[in-house]
Amino acid sequence: MSAPDFDLFVIGGGSGGVRAARIAAGYGAKVAIAECDRFGGTCVIRGCVPKKLFVYASRFSDEFEDARGFGWTTGEVRFDWATLLANKDREIARLEQIYEGNLKAKGVTTLATRARLDGPGAVRIADGRRITARTILIATGGRASRYGDIPGAANIVTSNEIFELKELPKRIVVCGGGYIAVEFASIFAGLGVDTTLMHRRDKVLRGFDEDLRDGLMEALAARGIRLVMNEALVGVAECPGGFNLALHTGETLETDLVLSAIGREPATFDLGLETAGVKTGARGEIIVDSFSETTVSGVYAVGDVTDRVNLTPVAIREGHAFADTVFGNKPTQVDHSLVATAVFTTPELATVGLSEAAAREAGYEIDLYKSRFRPLKNTVSGRNERMLMKLVVDRATDRVLGCHVLGPDAAEIVQTAAIALQLAARKADFDATVALHPSVAEELVTMREKWVPA
Known part of the structure; x- marks a missing residue:
């Protein structure tokens, strides 16, 4: 019996697959990776990175407006x-x-093609070739759900097509x-588009802390975004101009563009999973x-295709852990319990750990610390938007179970706070930390009074 063509064959050139391929190759494995679109995957090509660039663009409208309160006279402002x-x-x-170059620098064979399983220990690529491998990793990510x-x-x-629009619409329904x-509603509103956000539930961001959900909806409405809750789309008909x-x-609505952001699903279609006996949920x-x-045995999967915690850094961590386990002789499991995440709306929000509701459901007796205030910048600019900071604390141990922030730089603040939660910091540790003044983040270490619901 001939030796396999590769030690590892990776299907999918996104963040998780690329990390796994690079680390495995660094351990001396002979590795190939197949990507039918572009290396970098959803995050780099049509997700986190271009989205964040659009977020930056949308926030300049605030900066131009706020500048007047600080003595700046702004002339004609146009967006292209x-x-x-x-x-x-x-x-x-x-x-x-860079992604593809880093792979090649590690000696990874890159294949710009679609690949699917062809029984245990083998894949078949688009030109018909059958390639064998000791280990196969599936890292095909997710895809946007569509109204069918x-x-x-x-x-x-x-969200695939939204980054390639030839013209900016005057009206959009998200x-x-x-x-x-919520991110794209915020982006388009910031770019001056008449924006409606429609959702089949009564609130956005299911699973987030209720204070964050309520605070964000209030802020989006204050920014002129029309919120249409408990409503669903049942038909789209062309009409003059839209x-x-x-x-x-x-009810009916008229618009120039409809964006479906109703969710994402694991990209497992036509992967040949049944040929190898790989089970799905x-x-x-x-x-x-x-x-x-x-x-x-010998077939692995990481990232959004497994539908565990669908975030790019998690896929990267899972890919690295897979390579350490299989090729580095360092068995590694990924802890999904304390993953920080951010929503890049304006204002943005970020969270790590348990929400108030989740902590109660887990059986904790909790203390809450909460603060709402206008950031210093907003006092001079005249902007009324307020910041929200919230800590959820286990009453029995004083351990901080959750940190939730709504407002400017929320993501940067929570990324740092996540380290403290990972180290099982207590509320007393937060209290013993000297505040950095003046900053919005100092509020995390100056909240002393427990918040009691009215």
Whole structure:
């Protein structure tokens, strides 16, 4: 029996797959990776990175307005969508080259093709070749969910197409209530687009702390975003100058563009999983154990395709842990319990640890510390937007279980706070930390009075 072609074959060139391939190659493995689109995956090509660039662009409208309160006289201000797109494309191309270049520098064979399983220990690529490998890693990520069966669904764009719009619309309706929906609603509103956010539930960001959810909805509405809750899209019809949207309550809306941000699903379609006996769950996610191995020995999966914690840094950590375990002789499991996350709306929010509701559901007796205030910058600029900071504390041990922030630089603040929570910091440790003044983050170490619900 001939030796396998590779020690490791990775299907998917996103963040998790690329990290796994590089680390495995560093351990001396002979590695190949196949990507049918562009190296970098969703995050780099049509996700986190271009989204954040759009976020930066959308926030300059605030900066120009706030500058007046600080003595600046601003002249004519114009925004050019084409310039933003061209500069975004240039940066994405640069990052893509870095991703692929780093793989090649480690000796990884890169294949610009689609690959699917072809039984245990083998894959078949688009040109028909069958390639064997001792270990196979599936890292195909997720894909945008689409409206499948409503009239006019073909007229709806997703987060894939939104980054390639030729023109900035005058009006947009964003459907959904998760990260992507609220972020793009915020982006387009900041760019001057008449924006409506429509969601089938009563609040956005299910699973986040209730104070963050309420505070964000209040802030988005104050910024002129029309919030249409408990509503769903049932049809899209073309009309002069745009589209007419039929809603399930019988209402209608007119708009120039409809963005579906109703969620994402594991990208397991046509991967040949059945040929190897790899089992999937109810949403199509690949079932794995704590070491990311599937139900088939020698076949692993990391990242959004497993539908555990669907965040790029988690996929990277899982990919690294997989390589350490299989090729580095260092068995490593990823702890998914304390993962910080941010939503890059304006204002942005970030969180790590347990929400108030989750802490109660877990059986903790908790103390709450909460503060709402206007950041110093807003007092002179005249902006009324307020900051929210909240700590959830275990009453029995004084351990900080959750940290939640809504306001400027929330992500930067929570990333640092996450280290403290990872080290099991107590509220007394926060209290013993000298404040850095003047800063908004100092509020985390100066909150002394327990908050009691009215």
